Amino acid sequence: MTTKPVVVGADGSPQSLRAVEWAASEARRHGAPLRIISVPVLPPRMRPDISSTRTVADVIRDESAAWLDAAVARSKEIAPELPLDTSLLSGAPAQVLTDCGVGALMLVVGASSTSGLASMLLGSVSRYVAQHATCPVVVVGQEKSTGHRKVAVGVSDRHDAAATLAFAFDEAALRQADLLVIHSSADEEVPAWLTDWYEKYPGVTVSQQVCQGHPARVLASHSASADLLVIGRHGAPHPADVGGIQRAVLSHARGPVAVVPAED
Structure with a gap:
């Protein structure tokens, strides 16, 4: 049993949900709490529609909150008894994820993504985190584990x-x-x-x-x-x-x- 959390990033992609599954299993194996984080990304050239009362940032943040809900649901399918915490954070995803690894048992990220901007960013994000985080970083790819022992x-x-x-x-x-x-x-x-x-x-x-x-x-x-x-x-x-x-x-x-x- 450890109080250090297993931290996992969620961006709504199938790959990140697979990372959440892996992280939940790993947290259960270690007797550790699970922390799921999401970092909304607002492209610098996008601007809010002045005819709408909602901004692009609002829409993206709401979407990220929905990703967190989906990640929580997936983690509970794997390990319903896990102590669980979620965070919707802001900033540059690579640096935010890296910072979240401080004091963590490990940091888990998906290897790639198929969703629009995330597809362009996540490869570089996972590489940056793997090279700079102070804790072990697990990059979960698209292949599903088959239990090789x-x-x-x-x-x-x-x-x-x-x-x-x-x-x-x-x-x-x-x-x-x-x-x-x-x-x-x-x-x-x-x-x-x-x-x-x-x-x-x-x-x-x-x-x-x-x-x-x-x-x-x-x-x-x-x-x-x-x-x-x-x-x-x-x-x-x-x-x-x-x-x-x-x-x-x-x-x-x-x-x-x-x-x-x-x-x-």
Whole structure:
């Protein structure tokens, strides 16, 4: 049980409702409260119709409130007993979502959207949040989970992977799932840096795979057969190589991807 909430963004699209479903299940799994937020977006070139007493902003805000209602209904279908909070916020969606991750257990967003302006914005929003949030960010794609009972985690730098491994092992333990560790330590049968994790999580069955090929392609391929793919994010801002791998994985993954920031 934790008091830190699972926070999820809702924009009315099918993808965001799928993210709400995933977030509700995850909150129930952790014994955590669920917080659903929506951020209305008013395009800068739109102006209210002077012949109407209602402005464009009013219409968009009402639409966002309806999205929240739909998201709440969907979450209650998944976990009716969850403590639930909703917020209709204003501002730049990427920054608002990122700020909402402060103090959260994790932040959940949809990978893409099919609705007008949201379709244009959400890809960049999810990438921004994944690169800047202080908590783990889970990007839920269009593929529905089929219950593989497997979590996969990619480790590019074992010296900077404690938070990523902790998240992955916790998820595997909570799901009673196997864990696949994808790494580059080809010179050891069982890398020494994994030994402590074996001892800390004796109930998790762990297998390993040495990454052969382009890391993003290898990781994305495993997303199709895992309930969750976990990757890390280095503490240094905007490292070009890691950012490129993140973007490629998020673009081609066929299941939920968790991006975990490194510990300070």
